[in-house]
Amino acid sequence: MFDASAPRYAKLIRLEPEAAANVAEPPDGGFHLVDTTMMYAPQSGGVKRYLTAKRAWLARRRPDVRHSLVVPGARTRAEADGVVTIAAARLPFGNGYRMPASLTKWEAVLRLLEPDVIEAGDVFVPGHAALYAGEALGVPVVGFCHTDAAALAALHFGEWAEAPTFSFWAQAYQRFDHVVAPSRHMAARLADAGVTRMSIQQLGVDTALFNPSRGDRARLLKRLDLPPETRLLVFAGRPAREKNIDSMVAAVERLGDPYKLLLVGAGKDQSWSPSVVSLDFERDPVKLAGILASCDAALHANENEIFGLFVLEAMASGLPVVGSRQGGVGELIDASVGQPAENVEPAGLAEAIEALFARDVAEISRAARRRAETRHGWDATFEALTQLYGQLIGGRTRPPLAMSA
Structure with missing residues (x-):
């Protein structure tokens, strides 16, 4: 079993040893879910709210599921609450968003966390690192499609940018073990991209908070x-x-x-x-x-x-x-x-x-x-997602970890 406090872990992802030790072992009988995305910043919108709500729901309703979150930050470190940040440069005029650059480092962090299932919230460096880590570990990788990259490229750069972005976007989502679309609109776009292993799962809202x-x-x-x-x-x-x-x-x-x-x-x-x-x-x-x-x-x-x-x-x-x-x-x-x-x-x-x-x-x-x-309560969303994670985990056989220090 991988020891999160081992010096090689701290060395590989440049964590202080005491911070690396904060990465706990998964609870008995449960599984370890790792979420990763670049769309996480101090002024983030819906993706961050979805992940924050998921963490709270899992802690309350599924304490047997260990949840880790791997996101960009000012430096690479592990927090006590299971959040791991990887150093990334701030985007100019990006409202605090950061652009991950090191695919190798991102993949190393994901592999060394030893998840049982990974969910990627984008198809950029975190998404591709999730795919490589999942293949190396033999664990399923879910792609949650939070953005239509091709439509955004056309809006920001012109119509010429839509076709090549759509091709990149389509090829990435075709590689996931399963893709989750939050709406029929997004599911139709994914179907056009050739994605077949897919389900629709609407997001939710905390009706006690928003009242x-x-x-x-x-x-x-x-x-x-x-x-x-x-x-x-x-x-x-x-x-x-x-x-x-x-x-x-x-x-x-x-x-x-x-x-x-x-x-x-x-x-x-x-x-x-x-x-x-x-x-x-x-x-x-x-x-x-x-x-x-x-x-x-x-x-x-x-x-x-x-x-x-x-x-x-x-x-x-x-x-x-x-x-x-x-x-x-x-x-x-x-x-x-x-x-x-x-x-x-x-x-x-x-x-x-x-x-x-x-x-x-x-x-x-x-x-x-x-x-x-x-x-639209969050219960239905996260109950369906945890059921999906369990089904995917049950359908995969995990090979031994093979990574040199």
Whole structure:
């Protein structure tokens, strides 16, 4: 059995010996799951929230499963709570994200942790390292498809970038033992990429954390210096181009008073019109939940969203959602819990916002909360995933570890 405190482990991944000793052995009768991704930073969005929720759920519901997390950081070290960071350079203008560069080092860390199953949250250095480590160890590797890399490449670099990125993306996902898609939209993209070993598993939301009871509308309006008659829409997320922030801003500007848009995180360091109020990224989930529950409706304008975790958090907070009919968001909302927009151009969003407030917003808010409670709790997500991990582990025979110091 591999000894995590052995000097060769500390030497290979340059951990202090006392930090390396924090990597514990898996519990008897359980298995060791390692999650790895580059999409983990101080101001991360849905991927980090998914992993944080998974760690909490496993600790509470499946203490027999040891969970380790391998992510980029300022230096390579192991924390006492099972988080291992690997030194990676910060991306310029990347909101704290870091770009892993050493495939060899990343693979070495994964192999020396001796997982029984690995889940990769991307197909870049961590994803490829997971594939190589899984092959060397004889353990299954799951790819959770959190992003459509080809669509993002087209958006950021132009249409010329979509085809080569799609080819790279497709070839990587075809190599996983199993691929998880969070929506039918993403599953269709993966099927087009030739992925056959696949299942759909929607993400969830902590309905105790995101709860209408946390709302204090009067207090938030006072904090934002807005009058009581304000119709306050909110979006919380990264200031990424694909979030289509400009279209949301333009939609609210078209409507004018009493409509206002609150941007949490996405509006940082930007100068907006009087129709927009910005707050910094909120790291405290309790404070974020309080902000959401104090607003009147949520707004989402990415028609290519893979899933839309913010949408679930808003619904759980008792907010109706105005969003696209397309993509992952279109699978979460309908007229009973919000107002689907015909398009995400400013005119289309503005029309949908007006249509929502012409209806019984209070009843739609209650329906949104009920749907989050009945369909989207984290229990269903993680029970299905742990069952999948167990099935994959049972179908693989692990060879002896062969790695020289």
